[in-house]
Amino acid sequence: MADENVLRSIGVIARALDSIANIEFKQFDLTRGQYLYLVRVCEHPGIIQERLIEMIKVDRTSASRVIQKLEKNGFIMRQADEVNKKIKHIFPTDKGQRIYPQIKRENDYSTTVALQGLSSAQIKTVTQLLTKMSANVSADWEGVKKGQPRQY
Amino acid sequence: MADENVLRSIGVIARALDSIANIEFKQFDLTRGQYLYLVRVCEHPGIIQERLIEMIKVDRTSASRVIQKLEKNGFIMRQADEVNKKIKHIFPTDKGQRIYPQIKRENDYSTTVALQGLSSAQIKTVTQLLTKMSANVSADWEGVKKGQPRQY
DNA sequence: TGAATTATGTTGCAATTACAATATTATGCA
DNA sequence: TGCATAATATTGTAATTGCAACATAATTCA
Numbered sequence: 001m002a003d004e005n006v007l008r009s010i011g012v013i014a015r016a017l018d019s020i021a022n023i024e025f026k027q028f029d030l031t032r033g034q035y036l037y038l039v040r041v042c043e044h045p046g047i048i049q050e051r052l053i054e055m056i057k058v059d060r061t062s063a064s065r066v067i068q069k070l071e072k073n074g075f076i077m078r079q080a081d082e083v084n085k086k087i088k089h090i091f092p093t094d095k096g097q098r099i100y101p102q103i104k105r106e107n108d109y110s111t112t113v114a115l116q117g118l119s120s121a122q123i124k125t126v127t128q129l130l131t132k133m134s135a136n137v138s139a140d141w142e143g144v145k146k147g148q149p150r151q152y
Numbered sequence: 153m154a155d156e157n158v159l160r161s162i163g164v165i166a167r168a169l170d171s172i173a174n175i176e177f178k179q180f181d182l183t184r185g186q187y188l189y190l191v192r193v194c195e196h197p198g199i200i201q202e203r204l205i206e207m208i209k210v211d212r213t214s215a216s217r218v219i220q221k222l223e224k225n226g227f228i229m230r231q232a233d234e235v236n237k238k239i240k241h242i243f244p245t246d247k248g249q250r251i252y253p254q255i256k257r258e259n260d261y262s263t264t265v266a267l268q269g270l271s272s273a274q275i276k277t278v279t280q281l282l283t284k285m286s287a288n289v290s291a292d293w294e295g296v297k298k299g300q301p302r303q304y
Numbered sequence: 305t306g307a308a309t310t311a312t313g314t315t316g317c318a319a320t321t322a323c324a325a326t327a328t329t330a331t332g333c334a
Numbered sequence: 335t336g337c338a339t340a341a342t343a344t345t346g347t348a349a350t351t352g353c354a355a356c357a358t359a360a361t362t363c364a
Contacts, residue, residue, distance in 0.1 A: 003263050003275060007169060009282035011188075014166030016209040016293035017159060022322090023296055032322080032350065036163075050312060057168040059352050064314060066350085086312050086359050109304040111155050113292055114285045122281055123155060129278045130161035133266045134168075140265055141168035144175055152261040174352090184320065184352075202342060211322050216344060218320085238329050238342045 017110050024106055028099050029073065035103050037066050038092070041076055042100040046089040048081075057141055075099070169262050176258055180251050181225065187255050189218050190244070193228055194252040198241040200233075209293055227251070 025035045040052055047055075053063050067090065070076045075096035078088040092100065115123055140150060170188075177187045188208055193199060199207075205215050219242065222228045227248035230240040244252070267275055292302060 009286040012286045016289045020296045126281045134161040134164045137168045
């Protein structure tokens with residue numbers, strides 16, 4: 001079944017580029033996994049933890065710890081909501097914002113590498129299809145994380 | 153830059169489906185990450201660790217430990233090479249082989265979910281493009297893992 | 305209106321992961 | 335032919351990760 005290679009390729013690309021990014025961001029004092037959160041916080045200042053979790057599909061306990069660490073190390077800061085005592089808004093600090101262009105640059109470079117040899121039309125196609133696939137798996141992830149087994 | 157969404161979608165799909173798989177394989181006494189190795193060993197009996205590492209793009213120390221654990225728990229067995237004392241061939245045990253159909257079934261189901269709404273032509277296209285992208289990032293991964301910084 | 309349920313975030317604990325260093329063996333080269 | 339280099343795998347260590355349980359607050363519902 002050739003279709004299975006879709007997910008295998010996705011897994012390989014994700015692991016390879018994640019590993020590369022973690023290694024490359026060590027020079028900015030970002031430890032494993034931190035860049036993933038920091039870049040989203042920079043692009044969505046004021047976001048709350050729950051929205052981040054939904055956006056990037058990570059475990060809530062991992063997110064809690066990474067965000068604590070990013071705050072401790074001065075990359076982000078958290079602000080309580082004025083009305084809703086349950087949520088805290090996350091903002092990048094100056095230090096965090098200064099690193100954002102490097103993360104963008106690395107991400108753009110990795111994208112260039114990954115897309116090498118693809119035409120503009122193919123890039124557009126693969127982008128659209130992956131966006132759809134991402135949306136497709138989203139519901140299953142939420143359900144399984146909430147303890148609802150998938151039936152198959 | 154819309155192109156950056158390619159890698160973001162890939163990351164989301166990979167994390168979501170990996171998390172789902174780890175949760176679903178707990179019932180087969182497979183712990184986090186183990187299914188990834190076991191399925192490849194079942195499909196490539198006799199493979200050596202180095203080849204597995206290249207195939208799935210994981211850290212060699214992680215691979216060493218996961219394989220040890222899989223052996224300890226009776227899913228695989230290792231055999232020294234007759235000629236080359238440095239390599240060990242990895243085979244699935246009966247126990248390991250019995251779980252293979254379940255891993256395949258889960259993987260097929262996840263593929264079905266991910267590809268929902270895509271036509272056959274689109275599936276073929278995205279498969280081909282992802283295979284190419286996977287090959288594209290492979291060289292960078294090997295270089296960076298060997299300590300060679302990327303220039304950009 | 306008050307209890308039940310859901311939402312958001314955190315902590316204890318144990319397992320996993322990866323860096324750095326190490327060990328052993330095979331291969332390359334002068 | 336012997337030394338240097340590369341290849342394959344492992345271990346010590348510390349950091350990260352996720353399950354299960356927990357805490358607090360908001361929302362739902364009878």
